[in-house]
Amino acid sequence: MRIGELAERAGTTTRTLRYYESRGLLHARRAENGYRTYDESDLRLIRQIRTLQDFGFDLEETRPFVDCLRAGHPAGDACPASMAVYRRKLGELDALISQLQGVRAEVGAQLARAELEASAEVPGGPEPRCELNWEDER
């Protein structure tokens, strides 16, 4: 199949596939007229990449999975290098999640404090008595 069909079946664009090729993740055979030609294994490869990208992996991190598939394994994550990426990613995710939870707590606390002080400033208490300066909330 040619690049347009592959892109459509993979749910992506030809530009993206050429970009993958430029990064060395995808290798295309060439027809006599110079057109790129692909087979089903290329489709599986792209789907592997897309799945990982949806997880938030960047392109370089998908390389071990691609290499693994190309080495003949039925699954891209069957190789030690791929599993190592999984493990590293789990650590990054855990760190990121707990950092975000910390930020969430801090922002929540700031908001609570600000709301409290705002209600204290207004003589009538926390009634729906708008401050001056109101304008818009977007």
Next chain:
Amino acid sequence: MRIGELAERAGTTTRTLRYYESRGLLHARRAENGYRTYDESDLRLIRQIRTLQDFGFDLEETRPFVDCLRAGHPAGDACPASMAVYRRKLGELDALISQLQGVRAEVGAQLARAELEASAEVPGGPEPRCELNWEDER
């Protein structure tokens, strides 16, 4: 004070402060020789911006806080527009955190499955019997 001192006291760079000015977040008076001059209120303003950026707010999102400070409020989050940004951010954080938790669960499941299949392939079971193809773990 001049831009170099302000940058140092705020823990940032002169380039960053000029960038803030170009975005309309920071306004500088000018000395006779053309040098920018600042006072303590500018320092507080920058610290407000930096705090929010550490929370993951992008520059545009800090604008209401800056405007609030400049309007004379002692705290940048005392204004309704600032609190609205807080609330929106809380929603984004919650959405992001739960999305990441979903990804974390999926990646964890993929890793578990891959490890299981890898140990099943090796005749000796999950003993420390390295696969061929090993190479490096980085």
Next chain:
DNA sequence: GTAATCCTTGACGTCGGCGTCAAGGCAAGC
């Protein structure tokens, strides 16, 4: 006086993952 250190504006570089255009070749239907 002159060297070192500040300041000024302007402009290009960075990073990732492509989008989007340009100019042209190839294939298929009418």
Next chain:
DNA sequence: GCTTGCCTTGACGCCGACGTCAAGGATTAC
């Protein structure tokens, strides 16, 4: 033959928050 729709390579654009360099003026230290 002509149009339409694939395909090719090359190259610039985008986004955010600055980093970094260039060329020159101002101030301060000695």
